[in-house]
Amino acid sequence: EPEVTQTPSHQVTQMGQEVILRCVPISNHLYFYWYRQILGQKVEFLVSFYNNEISEKSEIFDDQFSVERPDGSNFTLKIRSTKLEDSAMYFCASMRDSGNTIYFGEGSWLTVV
C-alpha cells in the first residue's frame, strides 16, 4: 500500500537554526498538509497546499514557516529560525482529491535545544 514518507525521522537542532523537513506524498495525491503534535498534546493543523499554493494556514503557521513543492514528488516544511517551542512531531499528510481520506506520514520528531 502506498505511504506518505517523511525524512528525517528525528532531528536535533540548535535554537535559531533553520530546519527543513521533507515529505514525499502518495504519488497520485493532490492535496498536501503539515500538522504538528507537541508531546502529549493534540494534533494541530499548520497548512494545506493545493495546486502549487497554500490554500489555508493556521495561526501557528507564522512568517517563520514556509512550504514548498520543489519538484513533482517532494513537499517540504521550512522553519527559518527555530525556537524551543517548535519542538514537536511534525506530520505530513496527503489526500487524493476532495472528499477522500487523509493519509499521514510517520512523522519527523524535531527537538530544538
Next chain:
Amino acid sequence: GENVEQHPSTLSVQEGDSAVIKCTYSDSASNYFPWYKQELGKRPQLIIDIRSNVGEKKDQRIAVTLNKTAKHFSLHITETQPEDSAVYFCAATSVGGSQGNLIFGKGTKLSVKP
C-alpha cells in the same frame, strides 16, 4: 473557526467491555468526522469516519454515531481487547470548504486491562 471538544481524556475498561468516546463540534458547516488511533510515537491511523449525510456507521467492533442537530459524534468500541489500548482522536472538517483542515480533539487515552 471550528472547535472540537473530546471526553473523557482518559478511559480505563476491562477486556471485553465496551468503550465510548464523545466529541462535540462548533461549526455547523463541518461535514466530515474521522476518528484516529495513535499508538505511542506513531502516526495517527484512521479507524473509521462518518459524513454528515449518515447517522451511524459500523465496521466490525467499531461504530460511530453522528447527531448533526446536537453537533456531537461518538466512537463506540465493543468487546475491547488489550491491543485497543491507545490514544484516540476525533476530528472535524468541512469537505469542499477548508478541505483537509482537520481540527482535532485533545484525545482520549484508552487503557484496556486484561
